[in-house]
Amino acid sequence: MHACGHDIHVAIALGTAKVMSTLKEKINGNIKFIFQPAEEGAPAGEAGGADVMIQEGVLENPPIRAILGLHVWPENLGQVYFSPGPIMASADWFQIVIEGKSSHAARPHEGIDAIALSSQVIVSLQSIVSRAVDPTDPVVVTIGKIEGGTKSNIIAEKVTIEGTIRTLSETNRKKIPRLIEDVVRGITHSFGASYVFQYKKGAPPLYNHPDLASILAPTLSRTLGEWNVRGIKPQMVAEDFSYFSQKIPGFYFLLGVKDPEKPSMAPLHSPYFNPDERSIVLGIKIMCHLLFDCLEHQRHIGEVPRQ
Numbered sequence: 001m002h003a004c005g006h007d008i009h010v011a012i013a014l015g016t017a018k019v020m021s022t023l024k025e026k027i028n029g030n031i032k033f034i035f036q037p038a039e040e041g042a043p044a045g046e047a048g049g050a051d052v053m054i055q056e057g058v059l060e061n062p063p064i065r066a067i068l069g070l071h072v073w074p075e076n077l078g079q080v081y082f083s084p085g086p087i088m089a090s091a092d093w094f095q096i097v098i099e100g101k102s103s104h105a106a107r108p109h110e111g112i113d114a115i116a117l118s119s120q121v122i123v124s125l126q127s128i129v130s131r132a133v134d135p136t137d138p139v140v141v142t143i144g145k146i147e148g149g150t151k152s153n154i155i156a157e158k159v160t161i162e163g164t165i166r167t168l169s170e171t172n173r174k175k176i177p178r179l180i181e182d183v184v185r186g187i188t189h190s191f192g193a194s195y196v197f198q199y200k201k202g203a204p205p206l207y208n209h210p211d212l213a214s215i216l217a218p219t220l221s222r223t224l225g226e227w228n229v230r231g232i233k234p235q236m237v238a239e240d241f242s243y244f245s246q247k248i249p250g251f252y253f254l255l256g257v258k259d260p261e262k263p264s265m266a267p268l269h270s271p272y273f274n275p276d277e278r279s280i281v282l283g284i285k286i287m288c289h290l291l292f293d294c295l296e297h298q299r300h301i302g303e304v305p306r307q
Helices: 006-021 050-054 114-132 170-190 210-224 242-247 278-296
Strands: 067-076 080-082 084-086 092-099 139-147 156-166 194-200 206-207 229-231 251-256
Touching: 006 067, 006 278, 067 080, 067 156, 067 242, 080 206, 080 210, 084 229, 092 114, 092 170, 114 156, 114 170, 139 170, 139 206, 156 170, 170 194, 206 242, 206 251, 210 229, 210 251, 210 278, 242 251, 251 278
Parallel strands: 067 251, 080 229
Antiparallel strands: 080 251, 084 206, 092 156, 092 194, 139 156
């Protein structure tokens, strides 16, 4: 299956390298092709992805001035989607372990009910989004997993909650962990319970450099037709290409891969996601034009803004 289209991505990169290698005399500069393992995250206990590649020197020798990337998208073939500035969110993981005291269900006053406290915590965490952050700067707090209790007639001693946080700004990304722990501490301590809070950062927000967007948007329009270049609101999905665009100016766009003759297609990560493979040739064409124009105008690309 095409789970998320990474076979399409690799085929486009290989095809672009093949085409550009036949045009070496016309290339004004150097082009480096990156083939990244573990884009969807390394296995537990291992390291991988863009961050590790950067640590190992992928942006050096020779140094890279700018970086381009794409991802397949379940919209019509022939269309591309992008926006300057933030285009995808950060993705961080957290775990809360609430530790109460077990007792018989008939004598709840002798215990500290970790399930009841976890319910209060989960509901209260949603108030962070609605009341504690700027509503024009999106945040998503998702509880995806909860485990606790042993039997129906025993007050639960411990509950484990896991979830993700999605933000578009580093300001909120730094703020949210403190707000979560404030909520958990207030609820658990007021009932005599304790907690353990873990927070692990994943990919940062993905940022499209405004200079690159200004330079390359006309290229997309000339290549595909202006009507096929679509703006898109920032998406709360995540992409670890963002590690690259934190270091150097980056431009990331979404490539439509749905057969226009079909009314719909399965979403990303579905076992039924099946991109139209004509997108490979189109992606190669787009990338070749983008590379030539990026090299031509690279002197006009500013530095990465400080977050």
